[in-house]
Amino acid sequence: MRRVSYPARSGWQRTVESQGLIYHTPNGRTYWDESAYYEFSSAEIDKLEAATNELQQMFLAVGQRIIDRNLFRTLHIPEHAERLIRATWEQEPPAIYGRMDLAFDGTNIKLLEYNADTPTALLEAAVIQWYWLQDAFPHRDQFNSLHERLIAKWKELRDYLPGVLVFAHLDDAEDWTTITYLQDTALQAGFQTANMLIKDIGVKDGKFVDIHDEPLLSCFKLYPWEWMVHEEYGALLESNDTLWVEPIWKMMWSNKGILPLLWEQYPHHRLLLECYFDSPRQMQYYAKKPLLSREGNNIALVTPGGTIARDGDYGEEGFVYQELAPVKNFNGNYPVIGSWLIDGESAGMGIRESETMITDNLSRFVPHIF
């Protein structure tokens, strides 16, 4: 794995905008960064793919353990959500995608966390970096079968998801981009689709309805379950038959509390970082992460060089303490691998790099080749 400086394409802003990436330079800060790329060997890509698939199996096993041993309160999951999680875990409703964030130094791979419920940066990984590869290195390859696999998965679900497939989200540029891309892949798979804001989901006679007051039968929501279950309509989830994608059981995996549970079940596993609920214990250097933090908020890193902390409004549910990850420093750039899974299988990756060891919403997306 190496980071290579490379000239950006002339007029790259117009190019990526034409491909759907409208927030390449939010507030004047570079987000899509093609002034460099990361180069991997085929063996490294194979290693990342295998690690992602192995971790997925470990998550399945820990999910089963949460259910069997009733560990929901440990994760601060409320009772009404627990009943839905148990039911959907057994019924296996559609689950489309997820993104594991991995630290990789060229040798060691370590799981940082799993964004299993509402991952974004999908268009960049699936489309934008692929077109960049065609322009910059047409004879090289990229770990990226996201687009084809998304369409294939939606096709599989044609007979399973009834009615119009509604895509619901917040009024946010990044979310809008991700949802529009996913909607596009569903359209290509033959779905009739619609798009609405999450706040416009209605209730009529106790049943969820769309913006036209038609029954909401199938809904992909880019909105975290941990928010939904605590909001006003959360109490109606149990009495509704809406098929939600991603399913509610993903609450277990996107909760940082899964990390110490993984460590308990697979102690000293080569892909895991040591992690605990109660305290850092004997760890000298570690990351303190809120159970439900998002975008790097309220994360504190205790490093040999001092403590790096991000403010935010998370943490009331408690924290986990995770061993400091070996994120390699490439001349002041710290890359984190976003390893994507479609239908539970490794399907590609995107790289976000930051100037600190915390990946947040200001981190840059940098393309890769192998």
Add this chain to the structure above:
Amino acid sequence: MRRPKVLTLALVGTLAGCGPNISREAEVQRCIDSAGRMADEQNCRQLPHGGGGGGYVGYLPMYRWVYGGNGGYQPGSRVYGYSESPTPGIDHVNAASLAGRGYSVGGARVGITNSGGFAAPSARGGFGSTGEGGHGGGGE
């Protein structure tokens, strides 16, 4: 997890079934407690005319009538986006009446049919309040 300190109403309730059978609208009247939750309407009926009462919690009366908004119709349900005074020129209907007809949740207004019944009310805004609290997107 972040929760908004001020819960905002995203969209007032919409009137369902605006067809020819609907003759007029009525605003939903709710009895709430000082925590903004639906209370037994008996608590508000005992209040002095036109005012809140039943004691005070801080500056808020323990029980009071509010108008419009979104939320459940049963005691204990959270209510969002209501007004402290009725909209002039429009009738009101008690939430308990709607609950008695099997409606569990709804918006600011309901339709009154020509036969004097209620049209099924739809409500909106029950999802999204956390994300609308200045957080940014729902994805990460």
